[in-house]
Amino acid sequence: MKKIVFLISLFLSTLFADVNWVDYDDAIELAEEENKIIMVMLSREGCSGCEYMKDIVFENDDISALLAKKFISVHVDIQQDFIPSGLTYIGTPTFYFLDKDEKKLERIDGGKNAKSFMDLLKKVIAKN
Amino acid sequence: MKKIILLLLMATFVFAAPKFLMPDEAFIPSAKIDEDMNIQAKIDIAKDIYLYEKEIGIKILNDNGVTIKEIKSPKSVLHHDEMVFLKSPTFEITLQKDSSVSGVKNVELELSYQGCSEQGLCYEPLSKKFTYEVDTSKLSLASSKEVPKLDIAANAAEPSQVENTKESTDVSESDAIANTIGSGNITLILITFLGFGLLLAMTPCVFPMIPIISGLIVSQGNGITTRKAFALSLVYVLAMAVAYTIAGVLAGLFGANLQAALQTPWVIYSFSFIFVALAFSMFGFYELKLPDALVNKVSSSGNRSGYVGVAIMGFLSALIVGPCVAAPLAGALVYIGQTGDAVLGGMALFSMSIGMGIPLIVVGVSAGKFMPKPGAWMTMVTAIFGVMMLGVAIWMLERVVSYGVTNALYAMLGLGFAIYLGVFEKESHVFKKSVAVIVFIYSLAIFMGVLAGSSSLIKPLGFLVPSTTMQGGVVQDTDTHKSFTKVTSIAELDKLLAENKGKKVLLDFYADWCTACKELEHVTFANVDVKNKMDEFVLIQADVTLNGENEKALSSKYGVFGPPALIFFDENSEVLSSKTIIGFIEPAEFLKHLNQL
Numbered sequence: 001m002k003k004i005v006f007l008i009s010l011f012l013s014t015l016f017a018d019v020n021w022v023d024y025d026d027a028i029e030l031a032e033e034e035n036k037i038i039m040v041m042l043s044r045e046g047c048s049g050c051e052y053m054k055d056i057v058f059e060n061d062d063i064s065a066l067l068a069k070k071f072i073s074v075h076v077d078i079q080q081d082f083i084p085s086g087l088t089y090i091g092t093p094t095f096y097f098l099d100k101d102e103k104k105l106e107r108i109d110g111g112k113n114a115k116s117f118m119d120l121l122k123k124v125i126a127k128n
Numbered sequence: 129m130k131k132i133i134l135l136l137l138m139a140t141f142v143f144a145a146p147k148f149l150m151p152d153e154a155f156i157p158s159a160k161i162d163e164d165m166n167i168q169a170k171i172d173i174a175k176d177i178y179l180y181e182k183e184i185g186i187k188i189l190n191d192n193g194v195t196i197k198e199i200k201s202p203k204s205v206l207h208h209d210e211m212v213f214l215k216s217p218t219f220e221i222t223l224q225k226d227s228s229v230s231g232v233k234n235v236e237l238e239l240s241y242q243g244c245s246e247q248g249l250c251y252e253p254l255s256k257k258f259t260y261e262v263d264t265s266k267l268s269l270a271s272s273k274e275v276p277k278l279d280i281a282a283n284a285a286e287p288s289q290v291e292n293t294k295e296s297t298d299v300s301e302s303d304a305i306a307n308t309i310g311s312g313n314i315t316l317i318l319i320t321f322l323g324f325g326l327l328l329a330m331t332p333c334v335f336p337m338i339p340i341i342s343g344l345i346v347s348q349g350n351g352i353t354t355r356k357a358f359a360l361s362l363v364y365v366l367a368m369a370v371a372y373t374i375a376g377v378l379a380g381l382f383g384a385n386l387q388a389a390l391q392t393p394w395v396i397y398s399f400s401f402i403f404v405a406l407a408f409s410m411f412g413f414y415e416l417k418l419p420d421a422l423v424n425k426v427s428s429s430g431n432r433s434g435y436v437g438v439a440i441m442g443f444l445s446a447l448i449v450g451p452c453v454a455a456p457l458a459g460a461l462v463y464i465g466q467t468g469d470a471v472l473g474g475m476a477l478f479s480m481s482i483g484m485g486i487p488l489i490v491v492g493v494s495a496g497k498f499m500p501k502p503g504a505w506m507t508m509v510t511a512i513f514g515v516m517m518l519g520v521a522i523w524m525l526e527r528v529v530s531y532g533v534t535n536a537l538y539a540m541l542g543l544g545f546a547i548y549l550g551v552f553e554k555e556s557h558v559f560k561k562s563v564a565v566i567v568f569i570y571s572l573a574i575f576m577g578v579l580a581g582s583s584s585l586i587k588p589l590g591f592l593v594p595s596t597t598m599q600g601g602v603v604q605d606t607d608t609h610k611s612f613t614k615v616t617s618i619a620e621l622d623k624l625l626a627e628n629k630g631k632k633v634l635l636d637f638y639a640d641w642c643t644a645c646k647e648l649e650h651v652t653f654a655n656v657d658v659k660n661k662m663d664e665f666v667l668i669q670a671d672v673t674l675n676g677e678n679e680k681a682l683s684s685k686y687g688v689f690g691p692p693a694l695i696f697f698d699e700n701s702e703v704l705s706s707k708t709i710i711g712f713i714e715p716a717e718f719l720k721h722l723n724q725l
Contacts, residue, residue, distance in 0.1 A: 044250065044252075046180075046250075047244065047250035048208050048210070048244055048248075048250060049244060049248035049249055049250050050250065052248065078252075090148060090150055090151060090249070090251065091148065091151070091244070091245070091249040091250050091251040091252060092249070092250045092252075093248075093249070093250075094249075109148050109249055110148060110245065110247050110248040110249030111247075111248030111249070112248065
């Protein structure tokens with residue numbers, strides 16, 4: 001059931017080119033099934049870099065399309081949500097790219113503009 | 129707005145992966161206590177790091193009778209939509225004690241803060257504790273048992289100073305314009321303000337100047353060349369711009385209400401009188417010119433006397449546009465007031481006045497060009513300008529005397545004009561006579577309106593129509609809407625605000641002599657959709673018509689340079705300074721604005 005809802009929302013989200021954020025636990029399951037990379041975004045309320053990523057970078061159609069195609073995106077509010085073990089940070093936003101076995105592939109500190117974030121996603125895909 | 133600011137952030141995000149400092153390298157807090165038991169807390173921040181003002185907290189953790197009396201914090205700046213410290217801030221903390229406290233006490237102070245790097249990383253909130261042995265004999269006694277407000281954010285929210293109302297995360301239009309001057313390059317600023325001026329020229333505030341400039345050109349007499357008409361108009365506009373700039377700079381520097389400066393009754397009476405004198409000269413009672421001796425000194429030909437007169441008139445005309453307070457003007461004034469940079473602010477104002485004057489130059493030149501051939505027509509044209517100028521004189525009086533008086537004067541002017549046009553003459557031309565009759569009847573209607581106590585010039589006989597049928601089908605509509613409660617002082621306003629805590633409040637700065645205020649009332653506030661939306665607000669009108677001490681204090685408390693200005697308060701009676709509207713606003717736009725609240 002969970003999966004159907006997710007697939008529908010995934011379908012809808014690609015229509016509207018929005019990033020589809022899922023729970024960390026679901027992400028591991030989905031990454032396994034769909035053979036995708038997990039992207040975890042650690043953010044917090046009132047962080048300008050996080051807002052920039054959400055409002056500008058993830059609104060970029062190319063980026064949201066690529067994220068939908070190759071990644072499972074997880075959003076963690078470090079003040080409210082459970083932080084997956086081992087994901088340390090010195091500030092927000094911090095991005096982790098993990099494989100389905102929760103092995104760390106890449107860690108990025110801070111915000112990026114759309115172009116460099118795109119390059120980064122491609123680099124992560126190429127490496128794995 | 130938010131999007132734009134976020135987009136600006138992009139510029140600071142570098143392409144290469146930046147190396148971020150660890151939190152303990154980015155922020156180095158320290159706090160020391162001096163002999164007088166005052167604490168200086170400092171947060172040293174690394175390059176490209178900034179601190180959020182609202183996240184800074186200073187408090188005493190242990191409760192043994194020593195409390196914080198006062199915290200002096202440095203000025204924060206607006207950065208990416210937030211108030212922040214870009215340079216290492218130092219906070220001066222003064223302590224106080226309860227009356228029961230004596231001897232040396234252990235005080236534990238906590239300094240908390242949160243900031244971000246310009247490269248796009250925000251650090252976690254951090255805090256550091258400091259412990260001091262405080263000699264309480266050096267501390268002053270707490271005046272009350274009440275715990276003072278410890279954090280700066282709360283202090284800043286107190287609406288005690290005009291400055292504080294500006295410390296918001298968003299900026300209002302005029303503040304944004306003030307920021308534009310602060311950041312942009314000079315050419316861009318001047319061009320922008322020239323544009324603002326051109327836009328201002330489309331508002332009613334410039335209309336009274338049209339008869340003045342055309343009258344001046346026409347009164348130059350026969351055979352004026354286009355070139356001279358242009359030169360005269362230019363002199364007029366330049367003089368106006370200079371006067372306006374001077375007045376604006378002074379107002380900005382001294383933080384005065386520009387209106388107040390330009391509408392002292394005796395000033396208005398004298399200028400009104402000057403217009404009357406000018407009008408009479410147009411009627412040919414006498415010729416207005418400088419004494420011959422002076423003219424001879426200035427120029428041997430006497431040809432230049434026109435320029436001096438025109439320049440003087442231009443200078444005086446700045447007074448007429450004075451009451452037109454619009455966002456760009458207020459923005460320039462705020463900039464001058466905040467930075468004391470009169471040069472750049474003044475240049476912006478001058479550029480704006482020139483923009484405002486360009487249409488006037490066009491009017492002046494065409495007045496010279498299309499002037500009819502000398503003859504009977506010529507006398508008629510000058511007479512019409514004379515009447516217009518008398519109209520301006522009465523219009524100026526509107527700011528200081530009641531409507532009854534000015535409307536009676538308008539009526540008298542109209543009747544006189546009708547008689548001049550030959551309303552009672554048998555052999556006058558049919559067209560001329562019919563115009564005369566219309567003017568006569570209309571003026572008579574105004575006069576009857578005055579007698580009946582009507583203040584409207586557009587519907588002077590409105591009192592004849594029973595009020596229930598005035599609005600046709602939407603009668604009930606008018607009845608069910610809220611109306612403005614008038615206040616004239618801070619005390620009255622505060623009382624109303626206190627009574628209406630928990631509700632959204634709209635405060636309208638209004639004055640009888642303010643043309644744009646009336647436009648706002650008759651066009652924008654009269655719109656049915658706007659009325660319905662406005663019912664969600666408590667409506668308060670700050671009537672600053674009298675502009676006495678109370679009214680001036682009220683204006684300056686909310687940073688209003690002159691009406692019209694609309695200030696919004698949220699449910700906690702806090703000013704939403706970013707939502708402030710200055711000047712006239714169209715109904716559709718206003719509705720959109722209200723919907724955002």
